[in-house]
Amino acid sequence: MSEEFKIEIVNPEKSFLVKEDISEVVVPAFEGEMGILKDHISIISFLKPGIIKVFSKSGNENYYVEDGIIEFKNNNLSILTSSILNLSDIGKSKQQDLLKQAEQEASKPDINDQLKYLIDQKIEVLRSIN
Amino acid sequence: MASLDDLKKRIASVKSTQKITKAMKMVAAAKLRRAQESAEKGRPYSEKMNNMILNLSSGISDKENAPKLLSGSGNDKVHLCVVMTSDRGLCGGFNSNIIKKAKSYFAKLVEEGKDLKIITVGSKGNDQLKRAYGDDIIANISFKESKHANYFDAEKVGKMVIKKFEAEEFDVCTIFYNQFKNVITQIPQAQQIIPLRVENSEEDKSEDSYEFEPDEDEILSNLLPKNISTQIFKAMLENSASEQGSRMSAMDNATRNAGEMVDKLTIEYNRSRQAAITKELIEIISGAESL
Numbered sequence: 001m002s003e004e005f006k007i008e009i010v011n012p013e014k015s016f017l018v019k020e021d022i023s024e025v026v027v028p029a030f031e032g033e034m035g036i037l038k039d040h041i042s043i044i045s046f047l048k049p050g051i052i053k054v055f056s057k058s059g060n061e062n063y064y065v066e067d068g069i070i071e072f073k074n075n076n077l078s079i080l081t082s083s084i085l086n087l088s089d090i091g092k093s094k095q096q097d098l099l100k101q102a103e104q105e106a107s108k109p110d111i112n113d114q115l116k117y118l119i120d121q122k123i124e125v126l127r128s129i130n
Numbered sequence: 131m132a133s134l135d136d137l138k139k140r141i142a143s144v145k146s147t148q149k150i151t152k153a154m155k156m157v158a159a160a161k162l163r164r165a166q167e168s169a170e171k172g173r174p175y176s177e178k179m180n181n182m183i184l185n186l187s188s189g190i191s192d193k194e195n196a197p198k199l200l201s202g203s204g205n206d207k208v209h210l211c212v213v214m215t216s217d218r219g220l221c222g223g224f225n226s227n228i229i230k231k232a233k234s235y236f237a238k239l240v241e242e243g244k245d246l247k248i249i250t251v252g253s254k255g256n257d258q259l260k261r262a263y264g265d266d267i268i269a270n271i272s273f274k275e276s277k278h279a280n281y282f283d284a285e286k287v288g289k290m291v292i293k294k295f296e297a298e299e300f301d302v303c304t305i306f307y308n309q310f311k312n313v314i315t316q317i318p319q320a321q322q323i324i325p326l327r328v329e330n331s332e333e334d335k336s337e338d339s340y341e342f343e344p345d346e347d348e349i350l351s352n353l354l355p356k357n358i359s360t361q362i363f364k365a366m367l368e369n370s371a372s373e374q375g376s377r378m379s380a381m382d383n384a385t386r387n388a389g390e391m392v393d394k395l396t397i398e399y400n401r402s403r404q405a406a407i408t409k410e411l412i413e414i415i416s417g418a419e420s421l
Contacts, residue, residue, distance in 0.1 A: 008174075010174050010175045010178060011175065011281075012172055012175045012176075012281040012284075012360060012363050013168060013171060013172060013175075013280070013281060014168070014171035014172070015171065015174055029343060030343070030344060031343055031344060034343075041341050042339070042340045042341060043340060043341040043342070043343065044182060044185070044186065044340050044341075044342055044343075044346075044349060045342070045343040045344075045349070046349055046352055046353070069179075069182065069349070069352075069353060069356075071178075071182055071185075071340075073340070078178055080175060080178055080179060080182075082281055082285070082356070082359075
Protein backbone atom coordinates (compact mmCIF):
# COMPACT_ATOMS: atom_id res chain seq x y z
CA MET A 1 0.00 0.00 0.00
CA SER A 2 1.31 3.35 -0.88
CA GLU A 3 2.12 5.74 1.85
CA GLU A 4 0.88 8.79 0.07
CA PHE A 5 -1.93 11.22 0.67
CA LYS A 6 -3.43 14.28 -0.92
CA ILE A 7 -2.78 17.90 -0.12
CA GLU A 8 -4.73 20.95 -1.13
CA ILE A 9 -3.62 24.44 -0.26
CA VAL A 10 -6.13 27.19 -1.01
CA ASN A 11 -5.92 30.90 -0.56
CA PRO A 12 -8.87 33.25 -1.04
CA GLU A 13 -7.95 33.98 -4.62
CA LYS A 14 -7.36 30.49 -5.93
CA SER A 15 -6.35 26.92 -5.34
CA PHE A 16 -2.70 27.39 -4.56
CA LEU A 17 -1.45 23.84 -4.68
CA VAL A 18 -3.02 20.44 -5.27
CA LYS A 19 -0.86 17.33 -5.08
CA GLU A 20 -1.59 13.66 -4.73
CA ASP A 21 1.77 12.10 -3.96
CA ILE A 22 2.60 13.53 -0.59
CA SER A 23 4.58 11.45 1.83
CA GLU A 24 4.86 13.91 4.67
CA VAL A 25 3.92 17.46 5.55
CA VAL A 26 5.30 19.48 8.42
CA VAL A 27 3.12 22.41 9.43
CA PRO A 28 3.76 25.16 11.97
CA ALA A 29 0.68 24.51 14.12
CA PHE A 30 -0.19 26.93 16.84
CA GLU A 31 1.14 24.77 19.62
CA GLY A 32 4.28 23.64 17.86
CA GLU A 33 5.40 22.07 14.63
CA MET A 34 3.47 19.04 13.60
CA GLY A 35 4.37 16.36 11.13
CA ILE A 36 1.53 14.69 9.28
CA LEU A 37 1.83 11.27 7.70
CA LYS A 38 -0.72 9.09 5.99
CA ASP A 39 -3.62 7.87 8.16
CA HIS A 40 -3.18 10.59 10.69
CA ILE A 41 -6.23 11.02 12.92
CA SER A 42 -8.74 13.65 11.73
CA ILE A 43 -7.54 16.93 13.05
CA ILE A 44 -8.28 20.62 12.84
CA SER A 45 -5.72 23.13 13.94
CA PHE A 46 -4.57 26.56 13.08
CA LEU A 47 -1.21 27.87 12.05
CA LYS A 48 1.21 30.43 13.27
CA PRO A 49 3.77 32.11 11.02
CA GLY A 50 6.25 29.53 9.82
CA ILE A 51 7.32 27.19 7.09
CA ILE A 52 5.18 24.45 5.64
CA LYS A 53 7.42 21.65 4.44
CA VAL A 54 5.94 19.39 1.84
CA PHE A 55 7.72 16.12 1.09
CA SER A 56 6.65 14.29 -2.00
CA LYS A 57 8.02 11.99 -4.65
CA SER A 58 8.33 14.81 -7.11
CA GLY A 59 10.50 16.83 -4.78
CA ASN A 60 10.34 18.77 -1.57
CA GLU A 61 8.89 22.22 -1.33
CA ASN A 62 8.87 24.87 1.33
CA TYR A 63 6.18 27.49 1.78
CA TYR A 64 6.12 30.46 4.04
CA VAL A 65 2.74 31.16 5.70
CA GLU A 66 1.59 33.81 8.12
CA ASP A 67 -1.68 32.30 9.22
CA GLY A 68 -4.11 29.60 8.28
CA ILE A 69 -6.19 26.65 9.28
CA ILE A 70 -5.49 23.05 8.51
CA GLU A 71 -7.88 20.17 8.34
CA PHE A 72 -6.89 16.56 7.90
CA LYS A 73 -9.57 14.03 7.17
CA ASN A 74 -9.69 10.75 5.22
CA ASN A 75 -6.15 11.30 4.00
CA ASN A 76 -6.99 14.69 2.62
CA LEU A 77 -5.04 17.59 3.99
CA SER A 78 -6.61 20.98 3.39
CA ILE A 79 -4.78 24.13 4.29
CA LEU A 80 -6.62 27.43 4.19
CA THR A 81 -4.43 30.45 4.35
CA SER A 82 -4.68 34.06 3.30
CA SER A 83 -0.96 34.57 2.97
CA ILE A 84 1.29 31.97 1.44
CA LEU A 85 4.49 32.25 -0.54
CA ASN A 86 6.65 29.64 -2.17
CA LEU A 87 10.07 30.05 -0.67
CA SER A 88 11.88 29.30 -3.89
CA ASP A 89 9.88 32.01 -5.65
CA ILE A 90 10.61 34.87 -3.34
CA GLY A 91 13.99 36.42 -3.49
CA LYS A 92 16.13 37.74 -0.69
CA SER A 93 14.85 41.28 -1.14
CA LYS A 94 11.22 40.23 -0.67
CA GLN A 95 12.19 38.34 2.45
CA GLN A 96 13.95 41.41 3.75
CA ASP A 97 10.86 43.47 3.03
CA LEU A 98 8.66 41.10 4.98
CA LEU A 99 11.10 41.13 7.85
CA LYS A 100 11.24 44.89 7.91
CA GLN A 101 7.46 45.09 7.85
CA ALA A 102 7.18 42.66 10.73
CA GLU A 103 9.73 44.55 12.75
CA GLN A 104 7.82 47.74 12.19
CA GLU A 105 4.63 46.11 13.40
CA ALA A 106 6.42 44.79 16.45
CA SER A 107 7.56 48.25 17.42
CA LYS A 108 4.02 49.62 17.49
CA PRO A 109 3.02 50.35 21.06
CA ASP A 110 -0.63 49.28 20.93
CA ILE A 111 -0.40 45.57 20.23
CA ASN A 112 -1.72 42.91 22.55
CA ASP A 113 0.14 39.89 23.78
CA GLN A 114 -1.20 37.43 21.27
CA LEU A 115 -0.36 39.69 18.35
CA LYS A 116 3.06 40.31 19.81
CA TYR A 117 3.65 36.60 20.06
CA LEU A 118 2.66 36.09 16.44
CA ILE A 119 4.86 38.89 15.19
CA ASP A 120 7.82 37.64 17.19
CA GLN A 121 7.28 34.26 15.61
CA LYS A 122 7.17 35.85 12.20
CA ILE A 123 10.42 37.72 12.77
CA GLU A 124 12.12 34.61 14.06
CA VAL A 125 11.07 32.57 11.05
CA LEU A 126 12.05 35.24 8.58
CA ARG A 127 15.43 35.65 10.23
CA SER A 128 16.04 31.93 10.13
CA ILE A 129 15.44 31.66 6.40
CA ASN A 130 17.48 34.68 5.52
CA MET B 131 -39.73 68.64 -39.33
CA ALA B 132 -36.07 68.91 -38.57
CA SER B 133 -33.91 70.28 -41.31
CA LEU B 134 -31.56 68.07 -43.29
CA ASP B 135 -28.56 69.53 -41.54
CA ASP B 136 -29.99 68.81 -38.08
CA LEU B 137 -30.75 65.25 -39.02
CA LYS B 138 -27.25 64.75 -40.31
CA LYS B 139 -25.81 66.01 -37.06
CA ARG B 140 -28.06 63.78 -35.00
CA ILE B 141 -27.09 60.72 -36.99
CA ALA B 142 -23.43 61.51 -36.49
CA SER B 143 -23.88 61.97 -32.76
CA VAL B 144 -25.87 58.75 -32.30
CA LYS B 145 -23.23 56.92 -34.29
CA SER B 146 -20.45 58.15 -32.05
CA THR B 147 -22.46 57.21 -28.97
CA GLN B 148 -22.84 53.77 -30.45
CA LYS B 149 -19.11 53.53 -30.87
CA ILE B 150 -18.61 54.32 -27.20
CA THR B 151 -21.18 51.83 -25.96
CA LYS B 152 -19.72 49.19 -28.22
CA ALA B 153 -16.26 49.79 -26.84
CA MET B 154 -17.59 49.66 -23.29
CA LYS B 155 -19.27 46.38 -24.06
CA MET B 156 -16.02 44.91 -25.32
CA VAL B 157 -14.14 46.09 -22.25
CA ALA B 158 -16.82 44.73 -19.94
CA ALA B 159 -16.73 41.39 -21.74
CA ALA B 160 -12.99 41.11 -21.26
CA LYS B 161 -13.22 42.15 -17.63
CA LEU B 162 -16.14 39.82 -17.08
CA ARG B 163 -14.11 36.82 -18.11
CA ARG B 164 -11.43 37.69 -15.62
CA ALA B 165 -13.89 38.46 -12.84
CA GLN B 166 -15.77 35.26 -13.46
CA GLU B 167 -12.57 33.28 -13.37
CA SER B 168 -11.51 34.72 -10.06
CA ALA B 169 -14.99 34.21 -8.64
CA GLU B 170 -14.77 30.56 -9.56
CA LYS B 171 -11.25 30.25 -8.22
CA GLY B 172 -12.28 31.83 -4.95
CA ARG B 173 -15.08 29.38 -4.34
CA PRO B 174 -13.08 26.45 -2.89
CA TYR B 175 -11.76 28.64 -0.11
CA SER B 176 -15.14 29.81 1.12
CA GLU B 177 -16.65 26.36 0.69
CA LYS B 178 -13.91 24.72 2.72
CA MET B 179 -14.19 27.43 5.33
CA ASN B 180 -17.91 26.80 5.57
CA ASN B 181 -17.42 23.05 5.93
CA MET B 182 -14.94 23.48 8.72
CA ILE B 183 -17.21 25.79 10.62
CA LEU B 184 -20.02 23.34 10.16
CA ASN B 185 -17.90 20.54 11.54
CA LEU B 186 -16.71 22.66 14.41
CA SER B 187 -20.03 24.09 15.42
CA SER B 188 -21.74 20.73 15.40
CA GLY B 189 -18.99 19.40 17.61
CA ILE B 190 -19.07 22.24 20.06
CA SER B 191 -19.97 21.01 23.49
CA ASP B 192 -21.02 24.08 25.36
CA LYS B 193 -23.62 26.04 23.42
CA GLU B 194 -23.91 28.64 26.17
CA ASN B 195 -20.33 29.76 25.94
CA ALA B 196 -20.08 29.62 22.18
CA PRO B 197 -18.34 32.59 20.61
CA LYS B 198 -20.62 35.56 20.18
CA LEU B 199 -19.99 35.73 16.47
CA LEU B 200 -21.75 32.38 16.20
CA SER B 201 -24.47 32.64 18.80
CA GLY B 202 -25.15 36.35 18.55
CA SER B 203 -25.11 38.95 21.27
CA GLY B 204 -28.42 37.79 22.66
CA ASN B 205 -30.26 40.86 21.40
CA ASP B 206 -31.96 41.67 18.14
CA LYS B 207 -32.13 45.40 18.37
CA VAL B 208 -29.51 47.08 16.22
CA HIS B 209 -29.03 45.85 12.68
CA LEU B 210 -25.94 46.60 10.65
CA CYS B 211 -26.35 46.37 6.91
CA VAL B 212 -23.37 46.29 4.60
CA VAL B 213 -24.57 47.32 1.15
CA MET B 214 -22.08 46.43 -1.56
CA THR B 215 -22.37 48.25 -4.85
CA SER B 216 -20.05 49.34 -7.63
CA ASP B 217 -17.97 52.48 -7.90
CA ARG B 218 -18.98 53.17 -11.47
CA GLY B 219 -22.27 53.61 -13.19
CA LEU B 220 -23.54 52.64 -16.62
CA CYS B 221 -24.15 49.08 -15.64
CA GLY B 222 -27.88 48.66 -16.09
CA GLY B 223 -29.93 47.68 -13.10
CA PHE B 224 -26.96 46.39 -11.15
CA ASN B 225 -26.86 49.01 -8.44
CA SER B 226 -30.56 49.76 -8.30
CA ASN B 227 -31.37 46.08 -7.82
CA ILE B 228 -29.22 45.90 -4.73
CA ILE B 229 -30.56 49.18 -3.44
CA LYS B 230 -34.13 48.07 -3.99
CA LYS B 231 -33.52 44.88 -2.08
CA ALA B 232 -31.77 46.76 0.70
CA LYS B 233 -34.44 49.43 0.94
CA SER B 234 -37.26 46.94 1.32
CA TYR B 235 -35.26 45.25 4.05
CA PHE B 236 -34.63 48.58 5.76
CA ALA B 237 -38.33 49.44 5.61
CA LYS B 238 -39.16 46.15 7.28
CA LEU B 239 -36.64 46.76 10.04
CA VAL B 240 -37.89 50.26 10.70
CA GLU B 241 -41.44 48.97 10.85
CA GLU B 242 -40.41 46.44 13.46
CA GLY B 243 -38.87 49.23 15.49
CA LYS B 244 -35.28 48.08 15.06
CA ASP B 245 -32.33 50.43 14.90
CA LEU B 246 -30.56 50.63 11.61
CA LYS B 247 -26.91 51.21 10.78
CA ILE B 248 -25.57 51.14 7.28
CA ILE B 249 -22.12 50.71 5.82
CA THR B 250 -21.94 51.29 2.10
CA VAL B 251 -19.20 49.74 0.03
CA GLY B 252 -18.83 51.43 -3.34
CA SER B 253 -19.76 55.02 -4.05
CA LYS B 254 -22.87 54.35 -6.15
CA GLY B 255 -24.71 52.78 -3.26
CA ASN B 256 -23.82 55.69 -1.05
CA ASP B 257 -25.14 58.15 -3.62
CA GLN B 258 -28.48 56.41 -3.83
CA LEU B 259 -28.96 55.76 -0.15
CA LYS B 260 -27.80 58.99 1.39
CA ARG B 261 -30.97 60.86 0.50
CA ALA B 262 -33.37 58.51 2.27
CA TYR B 263 -31.10 56.98 4.89
CA GLY B 264 -28.34 59.55 5.20
CA ASP B 265 -28.49 59.63 8.99
CA ASP B 266 -28.10 55.88 9.28
CA ILE B 267 -24.99 55.57 7.15
CA ILE B 268 -22.08 55.22 9.53
CA ALA B 269 -19.34 54.59 7.01
CA ASN B 270 -18.68 54.59 3.33
CA ILE B 271 -15.88 52.53 1.92
CA SER B 272 -14.78 52.66 -1.66
CA PHE B 273 -12.08 50.76 -3.46
CA LYS B 274 -11.71 52.94 -6.49
CA GLU B 275 -7.95 52.50 -6.53
CA SER B 276 -7.85 48.73 -6.54
CA LYS B 277 -8.43 47.22 -9.94
CA HIS B 278 -9.67 43.84 -8.85
CA ALA B 279 -11.47 42.64 -5.81
CA ASN B 280 -8.72 41.50 -3.51
CA TYR B 281 -8.68 39.81 -0.16
CA PHE B 282 -6.82 42.63 1.48
CA ASP B 283 -9.73 45.01 0.88
CA ALA B 284 -12.25 42.46 2.08
CA GLU B 285 -10.27 41.98 5.24
CA LYS B 286 -10.39 45.72 5.89
CA VAL B 287 -14.17 45.68 5.75
CA GLY B 288 -14.29 42.48 7.79
CA LYS B 289 -12.08 43.88 10.53
CA MET B 290 -14.18 47.01 10.71
CA VAL B 291 -17.37 44.97 11.10
CA ILE B 292 -15.83 42.78 13.78
CA LYS B 293 -14.48 45.75 15.68
CA LYS B 294 -17.90 47.31 15.73
CA PHE B 295 -19.43 44.04 16.86
CA GLU B 296 -16.97 43.70 19.68
CA ALA B 297 -17.75 47.24 20.74
CA GLU B 298 -21.40 46.10 20.86
CA GLU B 299 -22.50 48.66 18.35
CA PHE B 300 -24.86 46.22 16.64
CA ASP B 301 -26.43 42.79 17.10
CA VAL B 302 -27.10 41.47 13.64
CA CYS B 303 -25.12 42.01 10.47
CA THR B 304 -26.40 41.44 6.96
CA ILE B 305 -24.55 41.96 3.69
CA PHE B 306 -26.21 42.87 0.41
CA TYR B 307 -24.66 41.94 -2.91
CA ASN B 308 -25.50 40.63 -6.33
CA GLN B 309 -24.96 36.97 -6.89
CA PHE B 310 -23.66 36.19 -10.35
CA LYS B 311 -25.80 33.61 -12.07
CA ASN B 312 -25.02 34.35 -15.68
CA VAL B 313 -24.41 37.32 -17.91
CA ILE B 314 -28.05 38.39 -18.01
CA THR B 315 -29.15 37.27 -14.58
CA GLN B 316 -27.81 38.59 -11.32
CA ILE B 317 -29.71 37.91 -8.18
CA PRO B 318 -29.60 40.46 -5.37
CA GLN B 319 -28.83 38.68 -2.13
CA ALA B 320 -29.19 39.48 1.53
CA GLN B 321 -26.94 37.30 3.61
CA GLN B 322 -26.74 37.35 7.36
CA ILE B 323 -23.18 36.93 8.57
CA ILE B 324 -23.47 37.78 12.27
CA PRO B 325 -24.68 35.72 14.03
CA LEU B 326 -23.72 33.09 11.57
CA ARG B 327 -26.50 30.95 10.22
CA VAL B 328 -25.29 27.40 10.12
CA GLU B 329 -27.38 25.22 7.94
CA ASN B 330 -27.42 21.89 9.62
CA SER B 331 -27.80 19.36 6.90
CA GLU B 332 -28.68 16.09 8.59
CA GLU B 333 -26.73 13.72 6.43
CA ASP B 334 -23.57 15.68 6.88
CA LYS B 335 -23.33 14.83 10.53
CA SER B 336 -20.17 12.83 10.20
CA GLU B 337 -19.64 10.45 13.07
CA ASP B 338 -15.87 10.58 12.91
CA SER B 339 -14.76 13.11 15.44
CA TYR B 340 -11.89 15.46 14.98
CA GLU B 341 -9.00 16.08 17.19
CA PHE B 342 -8.59 19.72 17.94
CA GLU B 343 -5.43 21.54 18.72
CA PRO B 344 -5.92 23.78 20.70
CA ASP B 345 -9.54 23.17 21.78
CA GLU B 346 -12.50 23.77 19.55
CA ASP B 347 -13.61 26.99 21.23
CA GLU B 348 -10.30 28.60 20.54
CA ILE B 349 -10.19 27.43 16.95
CA LEU B 350 -13.73 28.56 16.40
CA SER B 351 -13.12 32.00 17.84
CA ASN B 352 -10.11 32.26 15.56
CA LEU B 353 -11.93 30.94 12.54
CA LEU B 354 -15.10 33.01 12.76
CA PRO B 355 -13.54 36.43 12.18
CA LYS B 356 -11.74 34.96 9.19
CA ASN B 357 -15.02 33.64 7.93
CA ILE B 358 -16.53 37.14 8.02
CA SER B 359 -13.74 38.44 5.81
CA THR B 360 -14.09 35.41 3.56
CA GLN B 361 -17.82 35.93 3.15
CA ILE B 362 -17.27 39.58 2.36
CA PHE B 363 -14.58 38.67 -0.11
CA LYS B 364 -16.89 36.17 -1.75
CA ALA B 365 -19.55 38.85 -2.00
CA MET B 366 -17.03 41.20 -3.56
CA LEU B 367 -16.02 38.64 -6.16
CA GLU B 368 -19.61 37.82 -7.03
CA ASN B 369 -20.35 41.51 -7.16
CA SER B 370 -17.54 42.36 -9.53
CA ALA B 371 -18.52 39.55 -11.88
CA SER B 372 -22.13 40.70 -11.72
CA GLU B 373 -21.17 44.29 -12.33
CA GLN B 374 -19.28 43.44 -15.50
CA GLY B 375 -22.00 41.09 -16.68
CA SER B 376 -24.65 43.66 -16.05
CA ARG B 377 -22.65 46.36 -17.78
CA MET B 378 -22.01 44.11 -20.73
CA SER B 379 -25.67 43.38 -21.32
CA ALA B 380 -26.64 47.01 -20.68
CA MET B 381 -24.08 48.22 -23.21
CA ASP B 382 -25.14 45.55 -25.65
CA ASN B 383 -28.70 46.85 -25.41
CA ALA B 384 -27.54 50.42 -25.77
CA THR B 385 -25.54 49.55 -28.87
CA ARG B 386 -28.53 47.84 -30.40
CA ASN B 387 -30.83 50.74 -29.56
CA ALA B 388 -28.39 53.19 -31.06
CA GLY B 389 -28.30 51.07 -34.22
CA GLU B 390 -32.08 51.15 -34.46
CA MET B 391 -32.09 54.87 -33.92
CA VAL B 392 -29.50 55.41 -36.65
CA ASP B 393 -31.66 53.36 -39.04
CA LYS B 394 -34.76 55.36 -38.19
CA LEU B 395 -32.97 58.67 -38.52
CA THR B 396 -31.41 57.64 -41.82
CA ILE B 397 -34.82 56.81 -43.25
CA GLU B 398 -36.15 60.13 -42.04
CA TYR B 399 -33.14 61.88 -43.53
CA ASN B 400 -33.59 60.18 -46.89
CA ARG B 401 -37.31 60.92 -46.93
CA SER B 402 -36.84 64.58 -46.26
CA ARG B 403 -34.06 64.79 -48.84
CA GLN B 404 -36.40 63.18 -51.34
CA ALA B 405 -39.21 65.52 -50.30
CA ALA B 406 -36.97 68.53 -50.81
CA ILE B 407 -35.99 67.34 -54.30
CA THR B 408 -39.63 66.65 -55.20
CA LYS B 409 -40.62 70.06 -53.92
CA GLU B 410 -37.99 71.71 -56.05
CA LEU B 411 -39.03 69.72 -59.12
CA ILE B 412 -42.69 70.66 -58.62
CA GLU B 413 -41.68 74.26 -58.33
CA ILE B 414 -39.70 74.13 -61.57
CA ILE B 415 -42.40 72.24 -63.47
CA SER B 416 -45.26 74.46 -62.31
CA GLY B 417 -43.10 77.48 -63.09
CA ALA B 418 -42.52 76.16 -66.62
CA GLU B 419 -46.22 75.36 -67.07
CA SER B 420 -47.34 78.83 -66.19
CA LEU B 421 -45.25 80.35 -68.97
